Amino acid sequence: MRVTDEGLEIAIGRMLQAGVLLAAAVVLVGGVLYLFHAPAGPRPDYSHFHGVAEHLRTPSGIWHGVVHGDAESVIQLGLLLLIATPVVRVMLAGVGFLMERDRLYFWVSAIVLAVLLYSLWHIQ
Amino acid sequence: MNTAEFSGFLFFSSVLAGLLGALTGLGGGVVIVPVLALLFHVDIHYAIGASLVSVIATSSGAAAAYVREGYSNIRIGMFLEIATTLGAVFGAYLTARVSTHAIGIVFGLVLLYSAFASFKGKHSETGTTKADKLATRLRLRGNFPHATGDVGYVAQHVPAGFGLMFSAGTLSGLLGIGSGAVKVLAMDQAMKLPFKVSTTTSNFMIGVTAAASAGIYLSRGYISPGLAMPVMLGVLAGSLTGAKILVHSNVKTLRIVFSLVIVALGIEMIVNSVTGRL
Numbered sequence: 001m002r003v004t005d006e007g008l009e010i011a012i013g014r015m016l017q018a019g020v021l022l023a024a025a026v027v028l029v030g031g032v033l034y035l036f037h038a039p040a041g042p043r044p045d046y047s048h049f050h051g052v053a054e055h056l057r058t059p060s061g062i063w064h065g066v067v068h069g070d071a072e073s074v075i076q077l078g079l080l081l082l083i084a085t086p087v088v089r090v091m092l093a094g095v096g097f098l099m100e101r102d103r104l105y106f107w108v109s110a111i112v113l114a115v116l117l118y119s120l121w122h123i124q
Numbered sequence: 125m126n127t128a129e130f131s132g133f134l135f136f137s138s139v140l141a142g143l144l145g146a147l148t149g150l151g152g153g154v155v156i157v158p159v160l161a162l163l164f165h166v167d168i169h170y171a172i173g174a175s176l177v178s179v180i181a182t183s184s185g186a187a188a189a190y191v192r193e194g195y196s197n198i199r200i201g202m203f204l205e206i207a208t209t210l211g212a213v214f215g216a217y218l219t220a221r222v223s224t225h226a227i228g229i230v231f232g233l234v235l236l237y238s239a240f241a242s243f244k245g246k247h248s249e250t251g252t253t254k255a256d257k258l259a260t261r262l263r264l265r266g267n268f269p270h271a272t273g274d275v276g277y278v279a280q281h282v283p284a285g286f287g288l289m290f291s292a293g294t295l296s297g298l299l300g301i302g303s304g305a306v307k308v309l310a311m312d313q314a315m316k317l318p319f320k321v322s323t324t325t326s327n328f329m330i331g332v333t334a335a336a337s338a339g340i341y342l343s344r345g346y347i348s349p350g351l352a353m354p355v356m357l358g359v360l361a362g363s364l365t366g367a368k369i370l371v372h373s374n375v376k377t378l379r380i381v382f383s384l385v386i387v388a389l390g391i392e393m394i395v396n397s398v399t400g401r402l
Contacts, residue, residue, distance in 0.1 A: 009198050013191035016184040016331070024181065024360060031131075031353040038127035044350055049167040051345025058343070075349035079177050079356070083338045085184050086331040093202060104263070108202050112332065115209040119216070119339035 008096040012089055019085030023078045030074030037071055058123055087116050127350070134164065134354040142182065142362020147370060148382045149323070150238050151330070152359035153179040153301035157231060158389040161402060166351065168224050168231075168402065172300025173346030176334050178359035179302045183331035185360055186367055196324040197266045200279060200317070204289045205329055208307070209336035211293020216337035218298050220344065228397030231299050235390030238305040239383045247312055247319040251277030258282045268321055277318055285315040297337035300346075302330035 055061035056076050065073025094109030125133075137159050138152070145152035153175040160171035190196055219227065253276050259265060264279035279285065288310035295303045304326050311322035341347055396402040 005198060006194070009191045009196065012198070013188035017188040020181055020185045020360070024357060027353055027356060030349070031357065034350065034353065035128050035131060040126060043125050043127045043130035046164075046166040046170050046348065046351060049169045052348045053345075056347075056349060057345055072349040075353045076347070079342075079347060079349070079352055082177055082180050082184075082356070083335050083342070086180060086335040089184075090202075090205075090332060093198060105199055105202060108199075108206065112202060112205045112209055115206070115213060116332070116336055116339075119209075119213055119336050122339050122343040 003096055003099040005100075008093065008100075011096070012092055015092060016085055016089055019088065020082065023082035023085065026078030026081060027075050028078075030071055030076075030078055033069075033071035033074060083120075087113070087120070090116060130164075131350070131354045134160075134351065135358040137163070138178070138355045138358025139362035139365075142178075142359040142364075143366040143369075144362075144382050144385065145182075145359070146363040146366025147378055148239075148242055148386060149304070150242060150386065151179065151302040151304045152182055152363050153299075154235055154238055154386070155389070156355060156359055157300060158235070158393050160351070160355070161228070162389070162392055162396065168227055169219070169344075169346050170348050170351055172219070172227075173341050173348060174300075174352040174355040176300040176338055176341055177347060177352050178356045179296075179300070179334045180331045180338065181356050181360045182363040183302060183327055183329075183334070185364055186327055187331070189367065190324040190327055193320075193324065195268050195318075195320040196328050197317075197321055198328075199262075200264050200266070200311070200315075200321075201325045201328045203262060203264060204286065204307075204310070205332050207286045207289035208293035208296065208329055208333040211290040211295075212297035212333050212336035213340065214290075215294040215297020215299075216340035218294070219346075222298075224402060225397045225400065227298065228393050228402045230295075232390045232393035232397065234295060234299065234301070234303070234305075235386055235393060239386040239390065241305045241309060242379070242383060248316060249319060250275050251318040251321065252280060252316050253278055254280065256280050256282070264315075266321070268318060275318075277321065280316040281314050285310045288314055293333050293336070296330075296333050297340075300334075300337075300341070302334060304330060 097105040141155035142152040160166040259279040292306035307326040
């Protein structure tokens with residue numbers, strides 16, 4: 001199969017759209033659960049920064065929460081999917097450049113991916 | 125106010141912020157952070173966390189539509205993303221080091237600059253085909269559809285553009301915004317790319333840039349599900365609606381009114397930061 005720049009861009013555009021829709025759907029499901037279970041008292045106070053609970057900061061903690069039906073964890077899972085979408089985009093572009101035999105841009109994509117993975121390595 | 129009412133207010137404010145961001149071309153992030161900080165008294169770290177995820181959503185959500193137009197340049201975007209992602213990681217580190225007041229002041233200045241830049245009319249429609257050694261080597265050129273057939277262009281001043289992109293990335297990581305205005309500045313003014321190529325490629329780059337600081341934000345606990353949920357869904361809905369309105373109507377007067385709103389928000393941010401109320 002011949003890969004062209006145009007074909008590659010269209011494939012990437014579709015992938016991004018699908019990723020966002022999936023992420024938004026998961027966030028919406030989590031949001032409905034969250035509001036359903038919300039306590040009747042006053043809203044949470046966000047005026048002082050403490051950072052969110054530890055288990056909402058790592059993929060393993062989030063997954064653990066999702067399995068146990070924690071609404072906030074479901075929202076975080078959707079946000080993780082959202083963050084993953086551009087990362088997958090860079091991977092897809094890298095593979096596309098390789099199929100076009102464009103070695104220079106394969107390596108450019110690899111560098112961008114390395115920076116992204118360096119950042120995501122923080123949340124292990 | 126209980127949680128459901130609060131989430132509802134946040135959602136509708138975010139829809140408006142998304143609309144405003146799309147119609148002014150500045151993106152939802154620069155609008156929602158001041159709204160959260162000034163109107164809802166949300167700590168700026170939570171505000172930029174919620175903004176950053178909504179920036180990823182709008183950039184990726186609009187990408188498919190932009191690609192169809194045939195202006196965005198995937199190679200120029202990917203090459204410059206080296207600079208923006210490195211800048212974003214640096215910026216995300218900075219947010220933990222500098223004070224809330226400093227973040228607020230920088231934010232206000234970026235708002236004022238963005239509003240100003242959206243009115244600077246001197247854009248190059250078609251770019252230039254002048255040979256540039258570095259650009260040729262890096263294949264930073266392309267074609268785009270024009271009334272008279274496909275028009276070619278070559279990037280100029282690559283090091284300057286790359287440097288500006290690093291700054292754009294730093295601001296994105298520091299403030300949780302897409303910093304589209306600085307990205308367009310780098311491509312349009314420094315690299316002399318056709319304006320449409322600059323704006324569409326910039327949109328493409330915003331999601332990747334934001335993803336580079338999102339990991340650091342999440343690990344520090346900036347991304348609060350209760351805030352990010354209504355904000356992300358609202359900004360996404362608002363900006364996609366805004367993009368549709370843009371295609372169908374002439375919004376010049378609307379843009380002037382909205383840009384004044386942006387200027388007011390910028391001044392509010394600076395004043396509140398200086399007086400220590402943020």
